[in-house]
Amino acid sequence: MARPYRIVVGFDGSESAGRALDRAAGLVGYGSRVRVVFVAAGPAGLGASGSVLTQARERFRLLGVVAETTARAGSPVDELIAAVAEADADLLVVGAGTPASELAGLGSVSKTLVERAPCDVLVAK
DSSP states (O other), rough: OOOOOOEEEESSSHHHHHHHHHHHHHHHHHTTTEEEEESSSGGGGGGGGHHHHHHHHHHHHTTTOOEEEEESSSSSHHHHHHHHHHOOOOOEEOOOHHHHHHTTOOOOHHHHHHOSSEEEEEEOO
């Protein structure tokens, strides 16, 4: 018997991150576990995590999904990869970010996660 699916969702309150929550909710099956991770650039930014994570929990509640939430401080890429490892996740779901930065060829968080994550990555556009 296969183990329940484990999903980590990176969420910063943005529109694309909201789409990531919706995609993750659509993938959840019986016994699946979802962890929503907010990453602040530094310890001072963790103050915003409460309202952002409450938004994520409420959005999942409306979709009938129970999710645990956590806030971390540091590099979004490093912290999301660490959260994936800690959860032994099968899938990482993130938003695409701003299209303008993608077109400019700047290194985006989602692009770097696709390259470095130890599991499958779904990037919600």
